Amino acid sequence: MAERGLTDSAIELQDVVKEYVSHGEVVQAVKGVTLAVGEGEFFSLLGPSGCGKTTTMRMIAGFEEPSKGVVRLRGEDVTNVPPNKRDVNMVFQSYALFPHMSVWDNVAFGLKQRRTPQEEIRRRVGEMLEIVDLTGREKRRPRELSGGQQQRVALARALVNRPRALLLDEPLGALDLKLRQAMQLELKRIQREVGITFVYVTHDQNEALTMSDRIAVMKDGLVEQLAGPREIYESPATTFVAGFIGTSNLMAGTATAGVLRIGEGRVLVPQHDGEVSVTVRPEKIILSVDEPDGDLSVVPGTVAEVVYLGTYNSYTVSLADGAEITVFQQNAHDSTITAERGDSVWLSWQAQHSYVMGS
Amino acid sequence: MRRLTPYLLALPSWMWLAIFLVVPLAAMASVSLQTGNVIDGFVMTFSFSNYGDAISAYGTQFARSLLYGGLATAAMLVIGYPVAYWIAFKGGSRKSMYLFLLLLPFFVSFVLRTISWGFLLSDDGILFGTLKGWGLLPPDFHVLATAFAVVAGLTYNWLPFMILPIYVSLERVDPRVVEAAQDLYATRSAAFRKVVLPLSLPGVFAGVLMTFVPATADPINAQVLGGTGNTMIGNIIQTEYLVNNDYPTASALSFTLMAVLLVGIFIYARVLGTENVLEAAAR
Secondary structure, eight states, X not given: OOOOOSSSEEEEEEEEEEEEEETTEEEEEEEEEEEEEETTOEEEEEOOTTSSHHHHHHHHHTSSOOSEEEEEETTEEOTTOOGGGSSEEEEBTTBOOOTTSOHHHHHHHHHHHTTOOHHHHHXXXXXXXXXXXXXXXXXXXXXXXXXXXXXXXXXXXXXXXXOSEEEEESTTTTSOHXXXXXXXXXXXXXXXXXXXXXXXXXXXXXXXXXXXXXXXXEETTEEEEEEOHHHHHHSOSSHHHHHHSSOOEEEEEEEETTEEEETTEEEEOTTOOEEEEEEEOGGGOEEESSOOOSSEEEEEEEEEEEEEOSSEEEEEEEETTSOEEEEEEEOOTTOSOOOOTTOEEEEEEEGGGOEEEEO | OGGGXXXXXXXXXXXXXXXXXXXXHHHHHHHTTEEXXXXXXXXXXXXXHHHHHHHHHHHHHHHHHHHHHHHHHHHHHHHHHHHHHHHHHHOGXXXXXXXXXXXXXXXXXXXXXXXXXXXXXXXXXTTHHHHXXXXXXXTTOOXXXXXXXXXXXXXXXXXXXXXXXXXXXXXXXXXXXXXXXHHTTOOHHHHIIXXXXXXXXXXXXXXXXXXXXXXXXXXXXXXXXXXXXXXXXHXXXXXXXXXXXXXXXXXXXXHHHHHHHHHHHHHHHHHHSSHHHHHHHHO
């Protein structure tokens, strides 16, 4: 393994800004991102398209130079170092395999460029192809492989160089759902096996939640929240994060003495007064015909839509103030309720499942 | 009926090929083996010696044509590749305008353009006359009627046919593939040599084919720019047909030229036109 750097962070971005001039106007794609990716971490940059996540990654790779700020790899300032001199490798969105080379030559490319001895190239490429399960396909051309196989070649081509960090730009975007889910687990396995830091760019929240140790949710060139998947899901820092991660139900209004009234209902918002917004995950809400007892948030509503989704039903419930709340109910055989469109129902959940943001 | 439709649709082109390619070729093949003259008529005598005679008489011009054609093709490659590269990778939103500029000369007849070059390059013309007047060139300096003028003319006339196919192949190179090479520690020049160049070889291959064949067979440039000492095989064929009315010799020369070019192309394609070359270039 390569020698350890000065800090614990594999990658550090400090106040990184990227500006473009487009039609005579300065556009900030990244408006000041500061983050540190730990050694061996699976780190995701998550956000909608145009949020600056890809630009951020390209600045780590060296394809874009930051307008301001510093990029460090293991403590070493690489802000103005070209990509071919940076010890990170990238897996491109469309794989960008060399179409005129065999699988073997694709994977061996980086090692050859670094003038690695023949014998070592043979050994390392062979080992890597085994890890990604492509042994026996060395002589194939990329176009003779399936999407999933091409994906694994791209991964092997980057990983064989044992980079300090691997950057992945929406690498599963081109695969169908089933393959994508299989590759998510595969990626995670490979990452554990090789122990290399992964920086993963995606707009797919499920992907990010499944694989990441930590996630930076980005919006408009800024990091909205940087935390582990559970924290991001359970306690989103902003309304945007709440809305972007998973299905989220938003209720807003004016609270008095820790209670937000919606129609005949009450939402418990302890220690809040004035303007508040409350988010609740759909799977935390219980649907019932009668008003439930206990120290719960309780809101009445009308079923506007029922969607049967196999393992669970998804109900859309309209509240008195017009808000629409999504509720997931497991299709267990002891299901508490089967509500139809137009039925009046009660929604209830424990106070701890409300995520409250004051104004 | 429906099954026949594609064949029926292809029929006009087959007819065209039959009438305007196969028939004349067959006629020419027959004429090349005849003897006689215009006044008394030509008779089929299966005189294969026509070929031997024609080649031994005009071997020099044959060799010169292949040399000039080859030099012009090499010059076009050296000039054309960077142009194609620049348009493909740096052309941005103006790509189509640059391509249009490239094709603009075709709106003027090929012969007229060559004659204009004759004016431009003439010994006391607008360019050299002026330079000589200023004393910047010796009074006996000339370009017209030299091998250089002919090769330059050929290069000028077919350059777009070299640039366009190379442009097309470069245009298809995914810029991310080049980035991938750089990401894998390749310098800019290594990324070009290992990735861009091999991927553009099919275009180079097509460009060379599309320029070498017509440049080698062309009579106009040698006639207008070459003077008497730089006659190419195209001029000979033309003279034999139109001036000497020696149809058998002209036909035999045409066939020989065609055969030489076809064999050359075949060898070229076998050596260069396969994926092995791409792979070799990638190593």
